[in-house]
Amino acid sequence: DVDNPSGKRTVEDWIQRVREYRAEHGSVHNVRYNNKANISLARWMTRTRRDKVPMTDEQRKSLKELGVFDKAPSKVQGRISQLTEYKEKHGHIPCKQDEDADKTLIAWVDNVRANKLQKLTEEERQKLKELGVFEKAPSKVQGRIAQLKEYKEKHGHLPRRGDEGVDKTLVNWIHGVRGDRYKITDEERQQLEDMNVYEKPKIQRTIDDYLDLLREYKDEHG
Numbered sequence: 436d437v438d439n440p441s442g443k444r445t446v447e448d449w450i451q452r453v454r455e456y457r458a459e460h461g462s463v464h465n466v467r468y469n470n471k472a473n474i475s476l477a478r479w480m481t482r483t484r485r486d487k488v489p490m491t492d493e494q495r496k497s498l499k500e501l502g503v504f505d506k507a508p509s510k511v512q513g514r515i516s517q518l519t520e521y522k523e524k525h526g527h528i529p530c531k532q533d534e535d536a537d538k539t540l541i542a543w544v545d546n547v548r549a550n551k552l553q554k555l556t557e558e559e560r561q562k563l564k565e566l567g568v569f570e571k572a573p574s575k576v577q578g579r580i581a582q583l584k585e586y587k588e589k590h591g592h593l594p595r596r597g598d599e600g601v602d603k604t605l606v607n608w609i610h611g612v613r614g615d616r617y618k619i620t621d622e623e624r625q626q627l628e629d630m631n632v633y634e635k636p637k638i639q640r641t642i643d644d645y646l647d648l649l650r651e652y653k654d655e656h657g
Contacts, residue, residue, distance in 0.1 A: 446490045449479050453501050462516065463502050511559050514543050518566050525585065528567055532578035534602045544568055576623050579608050583630055593632065596644055607651065 444452075456476065457463050466477040480503055482488050490498075498504065517540055521529050528544060529536035547555075547568055555563070563569065582605055586594050593609065594601045611617055612632055619627070627633065 446488065446494050449476070449483075450494060450497050450501075452476055453480065453498065453503060457501055460520065464505070464513065464516075511555060514540065515559065515562050515566070518544070518563075518568070522566060527581055530578045530581075532575065532582055534604075576617065576619050579605065580623065580626050580630075583609075583627075583632070587630060593630065596647060 453463055453476070456466060456473065460466075463480065466473045466480070479488070483490075483498060484504060517537070518528065521536070521540070525533070529541050531541055533541075547563060582602070583593065586605070590598070594606050596603070596606055608617075609632060612619070612627060
């Protein structure tokens with residue numbers, strides 16, 4: 436198979452991947468930005484655009500209809516697309532506390548806020564403004580509160596040790612709040628009270644729970 440050295444995918448297989456990606460994301464020009472797992476797809480489309488992938492006229496027509504040969508947006512437009520998708524899904528701009536966020540996207544947003552990207556057009560700047568990029572970045576506490584709200588809305592309760600896929604740093608942060616380790620404003624404290632953060636759950640700890648606590652204490656105090 437010429438289009439893939441491993442021989443695992445045919446042109447039809449790649450076309451199907453393009454079709455699925457477009458159905459999910461609405462465009463085929465933000466592949467590289469949205470998911471590192473799709474870099475191979477982005478590379479294949481780049482080779483296709485350069486006419487380095489042998490295919491039939493019918494296959495080329497299918498890719499043309501999917502928009503593969505359309506002019507790709509600029510990097511800024513790609514990032515805007517990624518931000519729009521993230522905000523629609525999570526309700527806010529990605530921040531450092533978001534475990535599943537693309538760290539390169541967070542760094543890019545920081546650069547925009549610091550005015551390090553001088554080549555933004557007025558239209559791009561307006562789109563970023565509408566997304567809330569130029570609003571003051573949330574503090575670490577506000578970021579954690581946003582995480583807690585999102586988790587509670589999804590699961591119906593605050594994150595706990597033992598919850599599948601839970602962010603352990605968020606669980607540890609809750610314990611820190613209950614232990615009054617952080618400086619928080621009265622408004623933030625009220626938000627946390629509204630989410631019942633200060634109500635310690637009555638749960639039966641397992642041996643693994645105590646082992647985790649011991650490891651955390653040892654990591655912190657040596």
